[in-house]
Amino acid sequence: MILTCPECATRYQTDAAQFPSGGRDVRCAKCSHVWHQDAPVTEPEPRLDAAEAERTMQPSIPAAAEPTAHHTAYAPQLDAVKAAESQPDLRRRGERVAIAAGWIGLAVIVMAVGWSAIRFREVIASVWPQSAPFYSMIGMTVNTRGIDLINVVSRRSHEDGQTVLAIRGRLVNVTSHPVPVPELSVKLTDDDQHELDHWTFTPRAASLKPGEKLDFATRRTNPPEDARHVEVSLAGAGG
Numbered sequence: 001m002i003l004t005c006p007e008c009a010t011r012y013q014t015d016a017a018q019f020p021s022g023g024r025d026v027r028c029a030k031c032s033h034v035w036h037q038d039a040p041v042t043e044p045e046p047r048l049d050a051a052e053a054e055r056t057m058q059p060s061i062p063a064a065a066e067p068t069a070h071h072t073a074y075a076p077q078l079d080a081v082k083a084a085e086s087q088p089d090l091r092r093r094g095e096r097v098a099i100a101a102g103w104i105g106l107a108v109i110v111m112a113v114g115w116s117a118i119r120f121r122e123v124i125a126s127v128w129p130q131s132a133p134f135y136s137m138i139g140m141t142v143n144t145r146g147i148d149l150i151n152v153v154s155r156r157s158h159e160d161g162q163t164v165l166a167i168r169g170r171l172v173n174v175t176s177h178p179v180p181v182p183e184l185s186v187k188l189t190d191d192d193q194h195e196l197d198h199w200t201f202t203p204r205a206a207s208l209k210p211g212e213k214l215d216f217a218t219r220r221t222n223p224p225e226d227a228r229h230v231e232v233s234l235a236g237a238g239g
Contacts, residue, residue, distance in 0.1 A: 001013075001014055001015065001016035001019075001040055002014075003026060003037060005028040005030065005031065005033055005035070006033070006035055007028060007031050007033035007035075008028060008030055008031040008033065010028055010029075010030045010031070012026075012028075012029075016039075016040045019037065019038075019039040019040065020039060021039050022039070023036055023037055023038040023039050024036070024037060025037070145179065145182060145234050146173060146174055146175040146177075146179040147171050147172065147173060147174070147179060147181070147182075147208065147234060148171070148172045148174050149169055149170075149171060149184075149232055149233070149234070150169065150170050150172060151169050151170045152167070152168075152169035152170075152230075152232050153167070153168060153169065154166065154167045154230040156223075162221055162222055163221070163222050163223065164219055164220070164221055164222075165188075165219065165220040165221075165223040165227075165230075166217065166218075166219050167186060167217065167218050167219070167220075167230060167232065168215065168216065168217040168218075169215075169216055169232060170213055170214065170215050170216070171203065171208065171213065171214040171215075171216060172208075172211075172212075172213050172214075173208035173209060173210055173211060173212050173213075174211075175210060176210050177210060178207050178208065178209050178210065179207060179208055180206065180207050181203050181205050181206055181207055181208055181214065182234050182235050182236060183200045183201065183202050183203075183234075183235035183236075184200065184201055184202075184203060184216060184218070184232055184233070184234060184235060185198065185199075185200045185232070185233050185234070185235040186198060186199055186200070186201070186218060186220070186230065186231070186232050187230075187231045187233075188220075188223055188224060188227035188229070188230060188231075189227065189228065189229045189231065190224075190226045190227065190228055190229075191226075191228050191229075193229070196223075196224040196226060196227050197220070197223060197224050197227065199218075199220065200235050201216075201218045203216045204216070
């Protein structure tokens with residue numbers, strides 16, 4: 001006999017013999033709903049004639065007393081059992097999805113950190129100079145002073161019968177905090193990169209705000225005639 005819970009539609013398989021003629025109360029094992037279940041309708045037995053009834057009648061054995069009606073009982077589940085059996089598979093599937101999502105999230109974080117370390121390497125190196133060797137290992141140069149030299153140009157001219165080498169350029173604070181402006185160093189070399197002359201000078205500002213730019217200029221009278229290359233750098237800077 002198959003029962004169906006009127007509340008959650010869970011089906012149960014039970015023995016029809018457990019239901020007396022007046023029926024009994026049944027409680028759903030899934031949603032705990034209780035309802036009165038009538039006894040199953042039995043087909044009437046075919047009537048026998050007197051002779052056949054006499055041959056087939058046997059002494060009757062007193063039947064056990066019917067169970068009292070309105071007793072609540074659990075019955076074996078059909079759909080609920082199947083659903084319970086599927087729970088371990090659902091849990092394992094959820095665990096696999098969670099693990100995969102965790103690895104993907106970790107990869108995204110690592111990529112974001114790596115991109116930031118390269119994109120903002122100048123800022124990082126200015127705050128943490130010890131990181132400069134790491135960037136050198138991967139072929140990237142960084143300025144640990146937090147100042148870039150840009151637009152450096154030089155020009156020779158003649159003034160009052162003397163040769164004058166004029167050099168100008170611009171300093172830029174590439175960090176997010178103020179940085180002091182160091183002295184600048186100038187080196188003149190020949191075609192073989194041999195140093196012919198050098199000097200230092202102090203720009204006209206002591207510090208630069210984040211993103212601030214500062215133009216600089218220096219002159220050298222009668223520089224070496226063989227000087228072919230001009231190199232301007234931060235005095236005492238390692239890179």
